[in-house]
Amino acid sequence: MKIDMSISGLKQAYLEGSLTPAKLLASIREQAVTLSDHNIWIYLLTETEHQPYLDALATKDPATTPLWGVPFAIKDNIDLAGVATTNGCDAFAYTPAESSQVVQQLIDAGAIPIGKTNLDQFATGLNGTRSPHGPCHNAFDFDYISGGSSAGSSVSVAKGLATFSLGTDTAGSGRVPACFNNLVGLKPTRGLLSASGLVPACRSLDCISIFALNSDDANSVLACAEGFDSRDGYSRANPFNNQNRQYGRRGGALKIGVLTEEHLQFFGDQAYAATYAATLEKLAATGIELVTIDYTPFNEAALLLYEGPWVTERYLAAQPLIDDNPEAIFPVVREIIAPGGKPPATALFKAQYRLEELKKACHDQLKGLDCLLTPTAGRLFTIAEMLEEPILRNSQLGYYTNYMNLVDMTSVAVPTAFTEAGLPFGITLVGPAFSDRALLSIANRIQQTLPLPQGALDLPQPALSGQAVGNPDSIDVLVCGAHLEGLPLNWQLIERGAVLKQHTQTSAHYLMYALAGGPPFRPGLIRDEAAGVAIEVEIWSMPKSEFGSFVAGIPAPLGIGKVQIADGSWVCGFICEPYGLEGSSDISALGGWRAYMAQR
Numbered sequence: 001m002k003i004d005m006s007i008s009g010l011k012q013a014y015l016e017g018s019l020t021p022a023k024l025l026a027s028i029r030e031q032a033v034t035l036s037d038h039n040i041w042i043y044l045l046t047e048t049e050h051q052p053y054l055d056a057l058a059t060k061d062p063a064t065t066p067l068w069g070v071p072f073a074i075k076d077n078i079d080l081a082g083v084a085t086t087n088g089c090d091a092f093a094y095t096p097a098e099s100s101q102v103v104q105q106l107i108d109a110g111a112i113p114i115g116k117t118n119l120d121q122f123a124t125g126l127n128g129t130r131s132p133h134g135p136c137h138n139a140f141d142f143d144y145i146s147g148g149s150s151a152g153s154s155v156s157v158a159k160g161l162a163t164f165s166l167g168t169d170t171a172g173s174g175r176v177p178a179c180f181n182n183l184v185g186l187k188p189t190r191g192l193l194s195a196s197g198l199v200p201a202c203r204s205l206d207c208i209s210i211f212a213l214n215s216d217d218a219n220s221v222l223a224c225a226e227g228f229d230s231r232d233g234y235s236r237a238n239p240f241n242n243q244n245r246q247y248g249r250r251g252g253a254l255k256i257g258v259l260t261e262e263h264l265q266f267f268g269d270q271a272y273a274a275t276y277a278a279t280l281e282k283l284a285a286t287g288i289e290l291v292t293i294d295y296t297p298f299n300e301a302a303l304l305l306y307e308g309p310w311v312t313e314r315y316l317a318a319q320p321l322i323d324d325n326p327e328a329i330f331p332v333v334r335e336i337i338a339p340g341g342k343p344p345a346t347a348l349f350k351a352q353y354r355l356e357e358l359k360k361a362c363h364d365q366l367k368g369l370d371c372l373l374t375p376t377a378g379r380l381f382t383i384a385e386m387l388e389e390p391i392l393r394n395s396q397l398g399y400y401t402n403y404m405n406l407v408d409m410t411s412v413a414v415p416t417a418f419t420e421a422g423l424p425f426g427i428t429l430v431g432p433a434f435s436d437r438a439l440l441s442i443a444n445r446i447q448q449t450l451p452l453p454q455g456a457l458d459l460p461q462p463a464l465s466g467q468a469v470g471n472p473d474s475i476d477v478l479v480c481g482a483h484l485e486g487l488p489l490n491w492q493l494i495e496r497g498a499v500l501k502q503h504t505q506t507s508a509h510y511l512m513y514a515l516a517g518g519p520p521f522r523p524g525l526i527r528d529e530a531a532g533v534a535i536e537v538e539i540w541s542m543p544k545s546e547f548g549s550f551v552a553g554i555p556a557p558l559g560i561g562k563v564q565i566a567d568g569s570w571v572c573g574f575i576c577e578p579y580g581l582e583g584s585s586d587i588s589a590l591g592g593w594r595a596y597m598a599q600r
Contacts, residue, residue, distance in 0.1 A: 003027065005163045006454060007070055007217045008462045014062060014069055021057060021069035021112065025050050028071060028114055028161050035159055038142075039134040040152040042076045043083055044115035053112045060110055066224055068110035073156040073165035074103060075149075076116035077123050078208065079197035087199050088121035088131050091321060091328035100197020101232075102166065102208050102225045109224040114162050117152025121330040122318050123168055123201040124337060125149050126176045126397040127386050130330050135383050139181045139456040140423060143382050147177030147397070149201075150209065154181045157211045158455035164221050167209040170201045171305055172377075172401025174209025175413040175428055179376035182424040182455050184443060185413035186210040186218045189433045190405055191236035193222075194229035202313035204234065205305075205405040213454045215444040216464050218412070219247045222436065241472040241544060242434040248467030249448065250370075250441040253501075254288045256429075257365065257372040263295035267396045269379035271419040276375050279416045279427060279450070286449055293372065297361035302402035304355060306336070306395070309348040315340025332390045359407040363432060368499050370471065371439055372430040374400045376413045380423055400428060408432070412439040416450045441469050474541045476501060477550070478563050478573025480512070481523040481593045484538055488520045492553065496546035505534040507564040513576070514596060515557075516583035521600075522558065523593050524576030524584060536592030537563075539571060556580070 003019065004010070013019035025047075032044055062068040074080050077087045079096040080103055086093040099107065107113065120130040128151030129135040136151030138144035139158035146155050150167025154177030157165050167174045169187040178185025186209060193208045200206055210225070212218040223244040229235040258280065266273040284290055305311075314337045321328050322338055329337070366372060377397055386393055404411055410433055415426040427446075429439045444464050454461055470476075477498070482489040485500055506525075509532035513524040525535065542550065551560050557580025563573035587596045 002457060002459055003160065004454070004459055004462070005160050005457065006213050006462050007067070007163060007220055010070060010163060011062070022054055024069070024071065025054070025112065031159070032161055035161070038137045038155055038159070039118050039131070040136060040155050040159070040161065042086060042088070042116045042118050042133055042152070045083070045113060050112065053107070057110060065110035066220060067106060070111045070163045071114050072106060072111045073114050073117050073153050073162040075119055075153045075165070075167045077119060077168060077199040077201075078103060078166055080113055080116065083116060085116070085199060087123070088119050088133070088330070089321070089328060090132070091325055096197065098197065101194035101227070101229050103197065105227060106221070106224055111224070114156070117150070117156055117165065119151055119153075120149035121333045122314065122337065123149040123170060123173060124314060124333045126172050126394050126401070127381070127390075128177065129383055129386050129390070130332050132330060137383070143384070144423065145180065145381050145383055145386050147180040147377070149173040150177050150211070154178060154183060154185075154211050157181070157183055157213065160455065160457050164210060164212045164217055167211055168198065168201065169207055169209040170205050170405060172398050172404070174211070175401055175411060176377050176397055178211055178413040179415070179426040180380055180424060182415045182426075182452060183413075184212045184215055184218045184415070186212070186222060186436070186440065187404060187411045188222065188226070188436055189236070189242075189410045190408060191232070191234045192226050192238055192434075192436065194227065194232050194235055196229050196231045200313070200317045203317070204313060207405065214461050214464060215412070215414075215440050215447055219244070219437070219440050239434055242437050244437070246437040246441070246469060246472040248441050248444070248465050248469035250438070250445045250470070251468045252470060254370050254442065255368065256288055256290055257293040257369045258290045259295045259374060260292045263299070264375070265378045265396070265399050266375075267379040271421060271423070272375065272379055272425055275417045275419050275425040276427070279425070282450060283446070291369065293365040297358045297365070298403045298407070299399070301355060301358040301362065301406050302398065304351055304406060305398075305402045308351040309343040311337070311340040312343055312348070313340070336391070355406060362403070362407045362409070366432060371435070371442060374428050374430065376400060376426045376428045404430070410434070410436050410439065412443045414443045414446050415452050416446065417452070435473070438472055471541070473544060475544055475547045476571045477540050477542050477547070477560075478537050478565065478571050479540060480525050480535060480537045480574055482520045483574075484593060492550060493540050493542065496542055496550060498540040498542040498546070500538060501541045502539040504539060505536055505566045507566060507568065508532060508534045509564065510535050511586060511588045512593070513581050513584040514587050515576070515580060521597070523587070523596070524557065524580055525563065525574055526576055526578070526581070533588050533591070534566065535588070536594065537565070537573070539565070
């Protein structure tokens with residue numbers, strides 16, 4: 001019997017009594033043996049080692065414990081108390097007394113660790129073949145790579161050995177394996193998840209990532225894993241706009257950036273190129289507006305990661321072995337890391353200066369967009385192809401990913417289709433730091449638009465969240481008078497970074513009056529169910545951070561309230577107190593303020 005491994009699927013099975021956590025763990029351990037040739041695990045917990053976690057569940061209420069009995073896998077550069085952390089290198093191994101903060105929070109939320117997963121040694125690689133434990137094989141085709149460095153973490157979820165898993169993502173390791181194994185891969189905002197108990201690859205850039213079967217599960221895990229950590233110098237508190245309650249299914253119009261044809265790279269994989277084009281076509285058919293952006297600064301920033309001085313951070317993480325026992329390091333990994341001790345400080349500062357310029361250019365490209373969309377990877381290689389050209393092809397795998405942490409952005413890899421050969425393909429949604437929930441909500445919408453099975457389990461996805469959410473970073477503001485585009489008070493919107501979103505009308509329930517006084521001359525909008533008409537208005541999207549100061553500057557008798565527009569929805573907009581109508585003129589018949597000003 002196939003088990004629905006999604007969080008909602010397991011909760012339902014536990015509630016019905018058709019499954020228990022103990023039975024599930026026994027099944028997973030048994031399946032893991034049959035999949036041993038995939039090289040998923042470095043260490044698998046035994047029945048005896050699982051028992052304390054099962055005992056702890058007995059003291060927790062499933063109704064209030066969000067991850068009660070949910071199994072998860074841990075990349076073997078993240079600490080689990082009492083189990084060796086090897087980073088894919090036995091000579092490096094140590095046994096921690098405490099779990100990493102993220103792992104402990106997940107256990108406290110009821111999740112059960114299954115084991116430590118195989119990885120590209122020292123988290124150096126995007127392909128999953130750089131391990132002394134053998135290459136980790138793709139969940140769909142044994143001859144293909146799984147993607148890395150979080151190789152085993154991704155395949156464990158795709159094959160149903162875990163509901164979710166922890167990876168890490170410095171250059172794309174939380175996204176590329178998600179693409180190749182039909183999973184959602186969340187690369188959170190740097191610092192949103194604690195790095196305490198994580199072996200660094202590039203300490204200033206690292207983040208723990210999440211693999212899940214769908215966006216709902218990724219969000220549920222994020223809610224349990226996130227949290228400020230005073231021990232982690234790179235930890236950052238999560239703002240209100242990115243909290244768990246902001247997640248749902250993104251509704252309304254979407255404006256998404258895509259790459260120009262000249263910047264798309266598929267490295268000879270025509271199947272991936274065709275599948276990407278088909279994905280865009282299907283999304284555009286749903287009304288999503290696709291706008292091309294300039295990928296040049298993103299690509300230049302990406303090159304800094306391995307061709308610039310940041311490779312020194314990888315050298316620092318492995319320095320004791322590099323200096324004293326270099327033969328213990330996997331040959332390709334050693335070839336990449338060893339030169340990291342050479343760049344002078346001058347090279348670092350020059351690179352940092354250029355990076356700040358590129359970071360600004362990248363963020364400028366996202367202005368006015370809900371997110372950027374790229375292929376997650378340009379090509380899915382076979383293991384044999386990867387071993388032929390390990391450095392070149394690894395670099396190609398990072399074409400769409402390597403810039404991310406350098407320019408302080410966050411992203412979600414979303415599965416969208418299979419090629420004609422039955423291989424998974426996916427896209428990545430990109431936004432600025434702390435847009436995690438906004439991106440997950442768009443991912444939710446895409447998964448509901450382009451539904452696919454769960455991982456490699458041949459089971460349909462459960463129903464995903466239908467809670468409607470908008471852009472958490474902005475507020476739509478309806479204006480009807482002097483704030484209209486080109487009119488005297490429009491600067492109050494422009495200088496706050498507001499963007500014109502829509503020309504529309506109110507519902508046919510409003511009266512407009514020209515108020516006494518001026519300049520500037522101002523209208524008053526009043527709702528009148530019986531005698532009202534439709535009034536021409538504009539809707540501007542304003543950063544939430546600027547909304548308070550905007551409202552504070554509005555003089556009486558005007559204010560901000562809820563105004564109904566032509567499509568029946570309600571938005572924040574200008575309204576007028578009835579007492580302000582003294583000495584005014586009813587101009588409703590003109591249909592709007594511009595018409596009134598034109599004949600005044």
